[in-house]
Amino acid sequence: MPSKIHSTAVVDPAAIIGDGVEIGAYTVVEADVEVGENSWIGNHVNLRSGAHVGKRCKIYHSAVIGEVPQDLKFEGEESTAILGDDVIIREFVTVNRGTKALGKTTIGNKSYLMAYVHVAHDCTIGNNVIMANAIHMGGHVEIGDWAILGGGVLVHQFTKIGAHAMIGGGYRAVQDVPPYIMAAGEPLKFSGINAIGLRRRGFSGEKRIEIKEAYRLLFRSKMDKDEAVKAMADSFSSSPEIQEIISFVQKSERGLI
Missing domain, CATH: 1.20.1180.10 (Udp N-acetylglucosamine O-acyltransferase, C-terminal domain)
Incomplete structure (x- = not known):
């Protein structure tokens, strides 16, 4: 199935676009971008050089994937922002690419990032992670598979969140959150295991x-x-x-x- 690209989209000839991809109006796809087959890219999306999008992903309007890091130490080195397969990126999400420290920012398969989430440079997000609206992450954050973060959570740089952990909305994570637990409160505290999950x-x-x-x-x-x-x-x-x-x-x- 051929790709379907809106006439107002700007797609660099060097970009690799898979079969069945749809690209909406006024979207910009730069060189050194890969979009896997059957992915859907909405209107006004910006896929910067270094953005690698997996198969069957959905990226909604005005999201930016692969923008340069917000890091004063960044010197223009080549790096990437990688989305796995079946990832959903909602409106106005920003995913910065990596720095020389790690070289990449990654989001695993079947993860769901809701509107206005910010993923900073060199973050590693696992598979099946759900991040609700307006979560902001510093650089080098690691989030394990199946973790769930409520809306408005702020995650300090270098913080690790374990697999199957769940953090309540509106709280700050400035220390590591172990796997399988629920965490809430200010400061953030253990509040039992994630039994239902x-x-x-x-x-x-x-x-x-x-x-x-x-x-x-x-x-x-x-x-x-x-x-x-x-x-x-x-x-x-x-x-x-x-x-x-x-x-x-x-x-x-x-x-x-």
Whole structure:
């Protein structure tokens, strides 16, 4: 199926446009841009050089993908902003490309970014992530698969948010948020495991109980972090989910919420 490009769109001849792509009115597609097959690009979208869009993506009106980083250290080096397959980008979202630190900003398959989200340079967003309206992220943020962020969340640079975590709307994340939990409050705090989300994604009752007990040791006992990690390792040595929690805690550089 041939691509369908509106007569007012400006598409650089060097851009790689897949079969079945639709590009709306007044959209600009620069050189060194790739758009995967059957993707839909709305009106007034700007795909800057370095933007790589996967298959079957939808990018709504006035979004900007691959703009140069808002980083004073950026010196024009080549870098990319990469969208996986089946990604939805709503109106006025901005995704900056990477810097020499990492070289790329990435958004995983089937992630959904709602209107006015800003993804800064060198961020890594996993698969199936949902980001509600007006979330702003600093550079080098990492978000795991299946995480959900409520509207208006502010994420400090270099912060890590674990897989299946859920952050309530309007809060600030300035420290790392471990996997499988819910977080809310000012300052942001642990508010239980994401039990409903885990159940919907097929985690058994036994697994949810293990995760709940691990976080009781970490956040609700009188143990310090190292003692809690040892207790988790001793109690759940064969659980991949608990091992993921332990690894996240041990690798945290900004500290936990």
